[in-house]
Amino acid sequence: MNRKFIVYVTGYIILLEAALLLLPLAVSLIYGEKCVFDFLITIGVSLLLGSVMVLSTKNTGKTIYAKEGFVTVALSWILMSVIGALPFFISGEIPSYTDAFFETVSGFTTTGATILRNIEIMSKGLLFWRSFTHWIGGMGVLVFVMAVIPSVSDRSIHIMRAEVPGPVVGKLVPKVRQTAMILYLIYIALTLIEMVLLVFGGMDLFESAVHTFGTAGTGGFGIKNDSIASYSLFNQITITVFMLLFGINFNLFYLILLRKVRTALKSRELWVYVSIYLISVTLIVLNTLSLSNGFGDALNKAAFHVSSIMSTTGYSISDFNVWPSLSKTILTVLMFIGACAGSTAGGLKISRVIILIKSIGREMKKLLHPRTVSKIRLDGKSLDEQTVSNTFSYFALYFVLFFAILLIISADAFDFETNFSAVAACFNNIGPGFNVVGPVGNYAGFSVLSKLALSCAMLLGRLEIYPLVLLVAPMTWSKKK
Amino acid sequence: MKTIVVGCGKIGTAVIRVLVKEGHDVIAIDNNEAVLQQISNLFDVMTLCGNGADSDVLNEAETKDADLFIALTGVDELNMLSCFLAQRLGVKHTMARIRNPEYNDRSLRFLKHSLDLSVSLNPEMLIAQEIFNLLKFPAAINIETFSRRNFEMIELRLPADSSLEGMTLREMREKYNGKYLICVVQRENETVIPGGDFVLRSGDKIGITAMPSEILKLFKTLGLFKKKAKSVIILGGGRPTYYLAKMLSNIGIPSKIIEKDLDRCAVLSTLLPDSTILHGDGAEQEVLVEEGLRETDAFVALTGMDEENILLSILANMQNVPQVIPKINREELIALADKLGLQTVISPIRITTNIVLRYARAIENSKGSNIETLYKLMDGSAEAIEFKISPTSGTIGIPLKDLPIKKNILIAGILRGRETIIPSGNDVIMPDDRVVVLSADSALLDIDEILVK
Numbered sequence: 001m002n003r004k005f006i007v008y009v010t011g012y013i014i015l016l017e018a019a020l021l022l023l024p025l026a027v028s029l030i031y032g033e034k035c036v037f038d039f040l041i042t043i044g045v046s047l048l049l050g051s052v053m054v055l056s057t058k059n060t061g062k063t064i065y066a067k068e069g070f071v072t073v074a075l076s077w078i079l080m081s082v083i084g085a086l087p088f089f090i091s092g093e094i095p096s097y098t099d100a101f102f103e104t105v106s107g108f109t110t111t112g113a114t115i116l117r118n119i120e121i122m123s124k125g126l127l128f129w130r131s132f133t134h135w136i137g138g139m140g141v142l143v144f145v146m147a148v149i150p151s152v153s154d155r156s157i158h159i160m161r162a163e164v165p166g167p168v169v170g171k172l173v174p175k176v177r178q179t180a181m182i183l184y185l186i187y188i189a190l191t192l193i194e195m196v197l198l199v200f201g202g203m204d205l206f207e208s209a210v211h212t213f214g215t216a217g218t219g220g221f222g223i224k225n226d227s228i229a230s231y232s233l234f235n236q237i238t239i240t241v242f243m244l245l246f247g248i249n250f251n252l253f254y255l256i257l258l259r260k261v262r263t264a265l266k267s268r269e270l271w272v273y274v275s276i277y278l279i280s281v282t283l284i285v286l287n288t289l290s291l292s293n294g295f296g297d298a299l300n301k302a303a304f305h306v307s308s309i310m311s312t313t314g315y316s317i318s319d320f321n322v323w324p325s326l327s328k329t330i331l332t333v334l335m336f337i338g339a340c341a342g343s344t345a346g347g348l349k350i351s352r353v354i355i356l357i358k359s360i361g362r363e364m365k366k367l368l369h370p371r372t373v374s375k376i377r378l379d380g381k382s383l384d385e386q387t388v389s390n391t392f393s394y395f396a397l398y399f400v401l402f403f404a405i406l407l408i409i410s411a412d413a414f415d416f417e418t419n420f421s422a423v424a425a426c427f428n429n430i431g432p433g434f435n436v437v438g439p440v441g442n443y444a445g446f447s448v449l450s451k452l453a454l455s456c457a458m459l460l461g462r463l464e465i466y467p468l469v470l471l472v473a474p475m476t477w478s479k480k481k
Numbered sequence: 482m483k484t485i486v487v488g489c490g491k492i493g494t495a496v497i498r499v500l501v502k503e504g505h506d507v508i509a510i511d512n513n514e515a516v517l518q519q520i521s522n523l524f525d526v527m528t529l530c531g532n533g534a535d536s537d538v539l540n541e542a543e544t545k546d547a548d549l550f551i552a553l554t555g556v557d558e559l560n561m562l563s564c565f566l567a568q569r570l571g572v573k574h575t576m577a578r579i580r581n582p583e584y585n586d587r588s589l590r591f592l593k594h595s596l597d598l599s600v601s602l603n604p605e606m607l608i609a610q611e612i613f614n615l616l617k618f619p620a621a622i623n624i625e626t627f628s629r630r631n632f633e634m635i636e637l638r639l640p641a642d643s644s645l646e647g648m649t650l651r652e653m654r655e656k657y658n659g660k661y662l663i664c665v666v667q668r669e670n671e672t673v674i675p676g677g678d679f680v681l682r683s684g685d686k687i688g689i690t691a692m693p694s695e696i697l698k699l700f701k702t703l704g705l706f707k708k709k710a711k712s713v714i715i716l717g718g719g720r721p722t723y724y725l726a727k728m729l730s731n732i733g734i735p736s737k738i739i740e741k742d743l744d745r746c747a748v749l750s751t752l753l754p755d756s757t758i759l760h761g762d763g764a765e766q767e768v769l770v771e772e773g774l775r776e777t778d779a780f781v782a783l784t785g786m787d788e789e790n791i792l793l794s795i796l797a798n799m800q801n802v803p804q805v806i807p808k809i810n811r812e813e814l815i816a817l818a819d820k821l822g823l824q825t826v827i828s829p830i831r832i833t834t835n836i837v838l839r840y841a842r843a844i845e846n847s848k849g850s851n852i853e854t855l856y857k858l859m860d861g862s863a864e865a866i867e868f869k870i871s872p873t874s875g876t877i878g879i880p881l882k883d884l885p886i887k888k889n890i891l892i893a894g895i896l897r898g899r900e901t902i903i904p905s906g907n908d909v910i911m912p913d914d915r916v917v918v919l920s921a922d923s924a925l926l927d928i929d930e931i932l933v934k
Contacts, residue, residue, distance in 0.1 A: 066522070157521060174483070174506035174527040381530075384514050 001477070004060035006072045009159070011053025012145055013076040017083055018046040020136060021129070024087070027206070028125025035125045038090040046083050062155075067476060069158025073142055074471035077459060080141060081105045084133055093122055098448050105455040107133030108141075109462035110344060112220025112314040112431030113422075115444045115451070119225055124206060131213040131221045137462065138217025138246075138344035139187045140164060147180035162467050166341025167352055167391050172254050186253045187344075191216045194242045201235035211235075211315075215242045218345045220314030220431040227316045227439060228304075236300065236317055240307045244277065247311035247339030268379050269340050269351045273310075276350075280306045280334060284327045291323070302327075309334045312346040314431025316439035328434060335424045346429025346461050348398065354378065355391045397465055402427055405457045409450040422446075426457040482506065482845050483547045485572075487533030487563050488554030489516050491810055492578070492604060495830040496551060496837050497524055503924060505841065508542045533563040536570075545571040548844055551837060552577045553602070557584065565596050574844055576600040576837065582723060600840060604829035607836075608783075609724030612806055612827055616710045616729070616779055618696070622686065622825045625856045625865065632894050632901050632917065634664075634690045634865060636858065638824055639683050644702075651677040661691045661699055662903050664893040664919050665863050670816075672862040674891045674921050686824075688858055688865075690893045690917070692901045710734060710778035710804060716763040716793060717784035718745050721808065721829075723752060725781065730755035737772055739763040764789060766796065779804040787814050794823050831857060842926060863921045865893065868928040872912040875929050882906030885933040889921040892931075 025039040064072075081104045088100035099115045106113045107130055116122065122130075136144075140163040146156050156176045161169045171179045191212055198208035207223065214221050222228060228236055248270060255264040264270075284302040285295070292298040301318050308315045309331050320331065338347015358376045366372050375382035406423045414422075414436055421433025422443065432439045443454065460468050470476050482505045486497055489511040497520065500507050507526040510533045511517050517528040531538035533552060544550065550567035552560035557579045564575040577596070580603045584592060593601050614624050623636040639645060645653060650663055654677075665688040666675050673679075681687070691699055713729060715722050718740030726736045730753065737757045740746050750758040761768040763784065774780065780797040782790035782805075790807040791814065797805045808827045809815050818826050835857050856865045870877065876884060881892060881904055894917040895902040895910060902908055910916060918931055925931065 155522065155525070157525065171527045174508055174525070176525050178506075 001071070002061060002064055002068050004057040005062065005064055005068055006075060007053050008057040008060055009072050009142070009145065010076050010079060011050045011057070012149065013080060013141055014046045014050035014083060015054065016141065016145060016148075017080055018043045018050060020132070021046070021087075023132060024125045024129035027128040028123065031124045033123045033125050035087060035091045035093075035123050038087045039125065039129075041090055042083065042086040045086065049083075064155050064158055066158050066161075067470075069155075069160075069162040070467040070470045071476065072159055073162040073463060074459075074467040076142060077108065077463060077467075081108055081455075081459075084108065084129075087129060088126060091123070091126060093126055096448075098451050099444075102443070102451045102455050103130065104133060105458050106426075106431070107131070107219065107221060108137035109429050109458040110134050110137050110217040110219040110312070110346065111426055111429045111458045111461075112214065113426055113437070113454070113458070114221065114431075114442050115446075117442055117444050119223060122223075127223050128206070128210060131210040131219070131223075134217030134219030134221060135191070135213040136217075138219070139184060143180045144184060146176055147184050163463065164342065165346070165462075165464050166249075166349055167355065167387055167394075168341075170251065172251060182254055183250050186250055186257070187216065190242070190245065190253075194238065197238045198235055201238055202232045203235060211239065212242075214315065215239055215313060216246055216344065218243065218246050218311045218313045218339070218343070218429070220308070222315065225440070229317045233300070236304055239315060240304045243307045243311040243313045243315070246313075247273065247307075247343050247345045249340040249342035251342055266379065268354065272354060273340055273350050276334070276337065277306060277310060280310070280330050283330060284323075287324055287327045305331065306334065309430060310337070310345075310347075311339045311343075312428055312430045314425070316432060319438060319440050321434055321438040321440070332421065332424065332434075335421075335428045335430055338428055348395070348428075351378065352391050352394065355383065355388060356395060359388055359392070394465065397469070398427075401457075401460060401465065401469075405453050408453040409446065412445070412447050412450050414445070422454065423457060426454045427461045429458060429461045482549065482841065483508070483543075484549040484551065484841065485510065485539075485542055485544060485547045485567070487511070487550075487552045487560070488578075489513075489520050490553065490555060492830055492833050493553040494520065494523075495812065495834050496553060497526060499834045499838050500841060501525060503838065503841065508547075510538060510542060532559075534559055534566060536566060539563070539566055539570060547572050548574065549841060550575045554578070557581050561592065561596055561598075564598055568597050574599045574840070576602055576840065578602045578604070578833075580605050580720060582720060600836065602833055602836060604833045605720040606724050607832045608808060608827050608829045609721045609728060611832065612721075612725055612781055613728045615806060615825060616713065616734070616804065618709070623858070625858070632690065632692065632896055633696065634688055634856070634858070634893070634917075635696065636686060636688050638686050639681060643681075643683050645681045646683050648681055649677065650675055650679050650681070653681070657702065661689050661695065662893060663687050663689055664891050665859060665921065667859045667862065672859050672921050674863075674889050674919060686859065688863070688919075690903060692903070712773075712777050713737070713779045713781060714739065714769070714772065714774065714777045716780070716782045716790070718742070718749050718758070719783060719785065721783050723749065725783070726753045726756045737777075739768065739772065763793060769793070769796070770800075774802065775800050777802055779806070781805075782807040784808075787811050791818050791821065791823065794818075795821055798822055842924075845926065858919075863919060864924070865917055865919050866925055867915055867917050870910055870912055870914045870916060870928060874910070874912075875932060876910045876916075877912055878909055880907050880909055886931050887923070887933050890923070890925075890931045891919045893917045893919045 021039055021043050028036045085100035085104040088094040088103060089097045094100040094103060102115055142159050142163045160176055172182050173179055194215060195208050195212045198211060210223055224230060228239060252264040252267055281302045285298045289298050304317050305320050336348055337353055338349050339345035341349040341351045355376060362374050376388050402423060406419060410419050418435040418437055422437045425431055425433035437443055484500055484505050485508045486493055487510045489509050497507055497509055501524045509520050509526050510529045512532055514530050517530055521528045529538060529542050544567050550564060550572040552563040554560055560577040564577045567575055575598050577598050579601045589601060618624055621635045621637050625634045666673055667686040713734060713736045715736055715738045718738050722738055726738060729736050738749060739759045739761055741762050743760050746758050746760045759772060774797060780802045782794050784790055787809050794805045794807040806825050806827055807823055809818055810830055815826050815828055858865055892904050895904050896915040
């Protein structure tokens, strides 16, 4: 294994984080807060660590394989969270380091689960950093590094595969670097549009920035205890629409930019995504009509929350804990499905669900007609059998880890609904679950062990399991196997 | 520059490798998913699964924006058709691999013209041509000809008791009156462009430029003179064998061809009435020795198996055959063969990639002084490039010894009209000259890139 290369890229990531920390630093300077020094210390630490790592491995070979890709991604994300937690901890606003780490992981993985009981007393610089981590983590840090550093390696596709979610990672243009650039340009453009719209709807610049970061990364950190509830209807609708947009595969935006709208609209995943959305909204509106102030209110709340949960953002405009069982179950199912592959969202991803359902159909057909030969097709192309079997093993591993983590956190004295929804919300990068961890609750009550387990769940969900599992698997490091 | 490569076999993969290395945007099309998977793991390219002559596939690859389209599948007709479609979609430059001997020179010219092909590639023909040159000049490992045969570069290995042993290049120059220039030396995997103080040692692989008329004299001085081959044994009866035997018989050199497959033997004997066609397994030593391996002047191994070619060439070396030339496809094995004492090796892949690369650079560099020819030397670790000098070049009118030339770059020859100049420090470059530049570690696109900025 090319260990030096891993250290080199990881070092670059830390230097990048130092640069990104300048933004919250500026915010706290503007508001004249004392967390300026906390940011300065963190920037100093990461500059030092990053430069040592990069300089000591500068002239390293750039030949990497799939293994290096996975390990680099996993290590970078962990280190980034370890450092990103420092400002919260040093400032004393989150006194326990475990809590600060949980909050940062939750930020980078675009989960949005919080341990803060009262968000509104936090200083603005830290709130900005907390939301900014969503934006950074949404599209992926390594993708960003590939966009800025010319030719990290000829084989940087291994890194991209390990970081970008979805069963198949395709390039938009021949070079990884240009692909990464295009993805980031689309991301930045959408972010700016949303920011302008939110300001137009009555938020101030700070609020609009923070909430846009939360939406763009499909994260869900807000700055109010009641999330989005106190903002104008216009802004609630804007956020609903943008949460949905950020759950769409970014390749489709690129196709639309190339004026290939027809090809983009042919995407099966997009249609399934929209259909699931519309059906769920309809069902929930019917189910909650009696609880709300008329149809308009019910529609707004259903549309907002389904968008929020499906895109795995986790914003809320009311307490959906009080909804009837059917609506809550629909939301739970949506948590697992998630949004499209190649977006900033979490969950299993629609394309995986489509592949799973289609292959279940094929298996049944095979039972009836044992000699059938049939290929799974997606968007008019038949899928590689390897992709299909990868999807199955992903699914299996997903549930094994899911229940393992559920077991760990069940040691705390919470009810089953809380525990189950907490793991689901963390693993699928949503944020709020039900009951104690519901939209008005938080994760503060869990034990240190549970918080670490849930942090782990969030990373597993964002990086799609394998990088993290392979990082700790002995066979990755062993020279014998 | 955007390039589309159809067909990712051995040659396709090698072409993709060099194109990516030059920084081009490459889209690879093949109908085998597994091959594409491997390609996307190795190189930073986009891959597309499908038929290269399917307009849907070509549209998906945005063929209309491509600058160069290369079809390298094993099927000539598919290559022609894909290039034709690409041409219709708006690609200016197309290259097709066309290798069936039935498309002979005349029909090929007609095809090339009708399909508007920029280049038709026939690797088998190219290697036959190259082997033919080597058989004419037995001591050389490799010969490259620049500018319509006015100027040649010869790669050879200094023999153990060479008279040049321990001599510096400056001394050699004084002794032989400066008619030759040693411009590149490879010693233990390291390729350098030597300065005047460089000391030659036996066993060095050197590249020498000289006028063709001087070459025979040079070989005599170096104690390397050998007669040209009078009899040749060729192992394997594939397409390159056919081309080679045909060329040899044209200048009156008889060849013996050993081929395993009886039907193929029959075909060859119809096509090559002057050659002796033998049906037998060349892997059996008995067959080779019986057919006069010990007496032959040259042994050429052209079977489809690299390993077989290498092993039997080693055998021929042990039998002291004066000239042994194996064909080797896989890049890794070429370096290995050199270690095993096989100095002259023919690689169809290297020949093809040279042509593609030269063409790609020429497209990219359509202004200023053009690249006329480009050769990869010394196992690909050095390049010789011929530039045509435009009147605006910064190299004009300054004596070479005063030109600030970068490290590891050398001006190996100046061709002015019909005159060939092996340059010394006092020569100057003039407009409309053609200049051969050697470079050991950088890819040059323009003559002015040799200058220190």
